Amino acid sequence: MSFSVARSVMSSARVASKAAPFARSALAKPAAFRAPVQSRAISVTSRLSAKNEVIKETEVPVSIYSPDGKSTSANPDQFNIPVKKGSAAAEASAEDLANADVIPLDPKVYKSLPPTLQKMSVMGKVIVVTGGARGLGNHMAKACAEAGAKALVIFDANQELGDEAAEELHRKSGIDVVFFKVDVRDGNAINAAVQQVVDIYGAPDVLVNSAGIADSNIKAETYDPAMFRRLIDINLTGSFLMAQSVGRAMIAANKPGSIILVASMSGSIVNYPQEQSCYNASKAGVIQLGKSLAAEWAKYDIRVNCISPGYMDTAMNKVPSLDAQKKIWKSLTPQNRLGAVDDLNGLCVFLASDASGYMTGSNVAIDGGYTLY
Numbered sequence: 001m002s003f004s005v006a007r008s009v010m011s012s013a014r015v016a017s018k019a020a021p022f023a024r025s026a027l028a029k030p031a032a033f034r035a036p037v038q039s040r041a042i043s044v045t046s047r048l049s050a051k052n053e054v055i056k057e058t059e060v061p062v063s064i065y066s067p068d069g070k071s072t073s074a075n076p077d078q079f080n081i082p083v084k085k086g087s088a089a090a091e092a093s094a095e096d097l098a099n100a101d102v103i104p105l106d107p108k109v110y111k112s113l114p115p116t117l118q119k120m121s122v123m124g125k126v127i128v129v130t131g132g133a134r135g136l137g138n139h140m141a142k143a144c145a146e147a148g149a150k151a152l153v154i155f156d157a158n159q160e161l162g163d164e165a166a167e168e169l170h171r172k173s174g175i176d177v178v179f180f181k182v183d184v185r186d187g188n189a190i191n192a193a194v195q196q197v198v199d200i201y202g203a204p205d206v207l208v209n210s211a212g213i214a215d216s217n218i219k220a221e222t223y224d225p226a227m228f229r230r231l232i233d234i235n236l237t238g239s240f241l242m243a244q245s246v247g248r249a250m251i252a253a254n255k256p257g258s259i260i261l262v263a264s265m266s267g268s269i270v271n272y273p274q275e276q277s278c279y280n281a282s283k284a285g286v287i288q289l290g291k292s293l294a295a296e297w298a299k300y301d302i303r304v305n306c307i308s309p310g311y312m313d314t315a316m317n318k319v320p321s322l323d324a325q326k327k328i329w330k331s332l333t334p335q336n337r338l339g340a341v342d343d344l345n346g347l348c349v350f351l352a353s354d355a356s357g358y359m360t361g362s363n364v365a366i367d368g369g370y371t372l373y
């Protein structure tokens with residue numbers, strides 16, 4: 001295990017710096033329509049024809065019950081807004097997202113926020129993110145930095161990417177970022193690293209476990225048992241070892257905490273068309289692990305929840321051999337796209353925040369609707 005700190009004041013540390021061709025493709029749904037309502041629209045009406053068909057309005061009547069005293073509920077302001085054609089869901093390019101600024105929540109701005117929004121921040125929290133060197137974990141780490149985290153701690157097996165990610169996050173956000181080169185299969189290294197975090201910051205408030213690998217297009221009848229064991233070791237045992245170590249630190253410090261395990265929709269459904277029994281089994285295990293820990297640790301005020309992404313547009317899926325399958329994945333996804341690398345950010349911050357204080361043992365899908373079919 002090695003670690004580096006990207007922190008202005010720690011100069012002694014190294015600054016990190018289903019049948020084909022696919023019949024169901026016709027099921028692709030049109031993009032959702034959103035009326036361009038700019039104000040407090042209270043009532044939006046529509047009529048149904050005798051055949052129960054939707055009449056496409058060109059204007060939407062709006063009634064506003066305003067608190068400014070000008071209008072009352074007996075006499076609302078009424079006008080029409082034009083209806084624009086719906087557009088396809090915007091797909092931000094991965095490059096744009098990678099280059100985007102990380103703007104940390106200013107404490108003064110935090111103080112000026114209404115209580116609901118304050119609760120939805122992670123102000124002052126120390127957050128450990130595994131797999132934070134790239135992909136979904138990296139973007140969730142950036143989101144936590146923007147939502148007020150005091151420090152981000154990245155655990156990742158990739159030294160080079162981890163150092164780069166820590167340096168970049170620190171440079172862009174100005175907050176403390178510590179990188180530990182840790183393999184989530186290595187319990188002793190995890191414990192040593194978590195102890196180091198405790199020594200620097202006290203027990204972490206949040207763990208986001210995003211480290212994971214995927215093997216796919218491997219038929220069960222030819223699956224090499226050694227590969228099977230390796231994946232289970234990283235995805236499932238790794239989730240356990242990380243949760244155990246961080247959970248112990250939270251318990252020892254008598255500190256409430258939030259543990260977020262990145263599972264997958266593959267833990268609840270079987271993907272199509274590719275065979276990937278081991279990955280699916282590993283993620284089903286992560287979901288059940290999360291529920292079990294949630295039940296056990298509620299008495300310590302430690303919450304454990306899972307995020308289950310659908311197909312996301314990350315390096316994990318940027319493999320030429322998957323191109324043909326991606327078309328099928330999209331056709332099976334009501335939103336007709338892969339998830340963007342930052343599509344987990346909002347839920348991650350919410351689950352890390354006190355706003356989700358009564359949520360534990362849940363498994364939330366973010367899959368563009370894939371699991372609806």
Ligand SMILES: NC(=O)c1ccc[n+]([C@@H]2O[C@H](COP(=O)([O-])OP(=O)(O)OC[C@H]3O[C@@H](n4cnc5c(N)ncnc54)[C@H](O)[C@@H]3O)[C@@H](O)[C@H]2O)c1
Nearest residue numbers: 131133134135136156157183184211212264311312314316
């Ligand atoms: N991308 C998807 O479509 C998708 C869908 C559902 C779930 N997920 C899950 O989301 C998580 C993140 O996926 P991603 O797409 O960002 O992947 P990614 O490959 O871009 O990033 C994974 C990160 O985990 C690190 N890592 C891998 N093995 C490790 C180990 N043994 N110890 C420590 N770090 C390790 C890698 O170095 C990398 O930085 C994974 O758990 C994955 O199973 C991804």
